[in-house]
Amino acid sequence: MLTCWAVVGCQPTLIAEFEDKPVVNCFLEAGNSPILNISKLIAFRDDVEYTDEDVSTLLITITDEIENRSHQMQSIGDGRYENPLLIAQAGHSYSLNFIYNNKTITATTTVPDEPQNVVFSATSIGIGMFSNSIEITWSNNEENYYIIEGFTTSSTLVRGSGTDIPKKFKLDCTQGNSATLESMQFNYLGNYEVSLISIMPEYVIISQGNADTSVSTSIVDVKGNIDGGYGIFTGINRVIQRINVYRSAEPF
DSSP, rough: BOOOOOOOOEEEESSSSOOOOOOEEEEEEEEEEEOOEEEEEEESSSSSOOOOOTSSSEEEEEEEEETTEEEEEEETTTTEEOTTTTOOOTEHHHHHEEEEETEEEEEEEEEEOOOOOOEOOOOOESSSSOOOEEEEEEOOOTTTEEEEEEEEEOOOBSOOSSSOSOOOEEEEBSSSSSEOOOGGOBBBEEEEEEEEEEEEHHHHHHHHHHOOTOOOOOOSSSSSSOOOOEEEEEEEEEEEEEEEEOOSSSSO
């Protein structure tokens, strides 16, 4: 099973010859307009030279290859770009193109279809003396990649106190058709949004590299699908289920 904890962005690198290249982070989620992030690759050494390229003034286009329609992305500051007219569609392929440091940066991806025949065995989970679990199943005859993640806005902790207890969780990548949510994955009482997400191979590749710290601490060794740069440009599609987390019995 492949572990997926993909967060792409600026990272130090220990390469012998440094070249100023962009780091791209863009997820095209079906039905939504993406936010594209561009940052600079940061060297660990102090003796490298950066170009004066401004990550917030780039001319960036994302093209829907099915509709043959290009969308120019609009800068919203700090290397972030958007275009509300671009709505990612399942089954459509998209290409990214821009110039950085006098070089063309490109990437391609496809937005996968929505997960099919998704069944949650329950929509609530008890935590306490009589904790239970939730089984999730879906169709996956083609052995595509999936992840499961959950998120809550609740502030009522299951146990203890503190402000650094995660409100999110993410299970390992899988090419299977089932997964189990255990009570230990929920840190707060109340409503969680749990998503089964269909992902593309480039997501898995860069996630593996970020997770396997025994191999390297450099993003240079984690090649995503950005030709001429680093990072990820990928499509995703999800099914969301609301899960209620309650205290099943006292004492806990």
